[in-house]
Structures are given as structure tokens and as C-alpha cells.
Amino acid sequence: MPNASVLEKKQQQVAELKEKIAASVTGVIVDYKGITVADDTALRKELRENGVEYFVVKNTLLRLAANQVGLEELDSILHGPTALALSEDPVAPAKILFDFAKENDKVEIKSGFMDGK
Numbered sequence: 001m002p003n004a005s006v007l008e009k010k011q012q013q014v015a016e017l018k019e020k021i022a023a024s025v026t027g028v029i030v031d032y033k034g035i036t037v038a039d040d041t042a043l044r045k046e047l048r049e050n051g052v053e054y055f056v057v058k059n060t061l062l063r064l065a066a067n068q069v070g071l072e073e074l075d076s077i078l079h080g081p082t083a084l085a086l087s088e089d090p091v092a093p094a095k096i097l098f099d100f101a102k103e104n105d106k107v108e109i110k111s112g113f114m115d116g117k
Contacts, residue, residue, distance in 0.1 A: 010061065013061055014061050014064045014065050014068070015065075017057065017061055017062065017065035018065040018068045018069055020053070020086055021065055021066065021069050021071070021086065022069050022116075023088075024053075024086040024087060024088060025087065025088045025089070025090050025114065025115060026086070026087055026088075026089070026090045026091075026093055026094065026112065026113065026114045026115075027084060027085065027086045027087075027093070027112060027113050027114075028084070028085045028093045028094050028097050028109060028111075028112040029062075029074065029077065029078075029082060029083070029084055029085075029109075029110045029111045029112060030082070030083050030084075030085070030097055030101075030107055030108065030109050030110060031080050031081055031082065031083075031107070031108040031110055032056070032081055032083045032106075032107055033080060033081040033106065034106035035104060035106050035107055039104055043096075043097075043100050046096055046100075047085060047092075047093065047096055047097075050087075050089065050092045050093075050096060051087055051088070051089055051092065052085050052086065052087040052089070052092050052093045052096065053085070053086045053087065054083060054084070054085045054086075054093075055083065055084060056081070056082070056083045056084075057082055057083065057084050058082075059078040059079060059080075059082050062074070062078055062082060062084065063075055063078050066078075069116065070116060071113055071116070073111075074111060074113070077110045077111045082110070085097060090114060093112075094109075094112060097109055
């Protein structure tokens with residue numbers, strides 16, 4: 001059983017993640033396992049330049065936050081290494097990650113959501 005401070009910290013992380021998801025128009029969930037540091041750095045730079053927030057997230061925290069905003073359908077894909085790209089642009093994260101995945105077979109797009117669906 002985690003102590004109270006650890007539990008409180010995780011609850012705060014879930015709340016922050018829930019706010020980010022709710023405020024985003026679109027989100028893309030990817031498996032990033034096996035990409036090089038150089039490729040990851042280049043991907044993060046391109047996403048940042050296009051106003052996309054991209055970060056690695058624990059599946060349990062993402063599952064809890066997604067369920068709180070009505071995205072229960074994501075439960076089945078939340079396993080393994082998971083990164084989340086969020087944006088107010090409905091196209092940018094999907095296009096950038098799709099193009100990157102075409103060139104890099106180690107990146108797999110798991111799922112995505114748009115306007116809460």
C-alpha cells in the first residue's frame with residue numbers, strides 16, 4: 001500500500017493529465033519502444049514546433065485520466081511503452097506521427113481521439 005504522499009502525488013498527476021486531455025482537441029497514443037535518442041529528439045522537436053505537447057505517460061495514470069473524461073475505449077490499448085501527443089490542432093499530431101512511423105518501423109500508433117471520442 002503506497003503511503004499518503006505517494007498516493008496524493010499520483011492523484012495530482014491524474015488530475016493534471018485529465019485537464020490536459022479535456023483541453024485538447026486531439027490526442028494520439030503511440031508505442032515508442034526501440035527508437036533511438038536522436039530520432040526521439042528530432043520527433044519531439046518537430047512536434048513542439050507545431051504546438052503539440054508530447055510526453056511519456058504511465059499506462060495506469062493515463063487509463064484513470066481517460067476514464068474520467070469518457071475515453072474508456074482506450075483501456076484495451078494501454079500496455080507497453082506509451083507516449084501521448086496532445087494538441088488543439090486537429091491534424092498536426094496525427095500527421096507528424098504518421099509520417100514519422102512510416103519512416104521508422106519501431107514506432108507504432110496505438111490509437112487516438114478527437115473531440116472526446
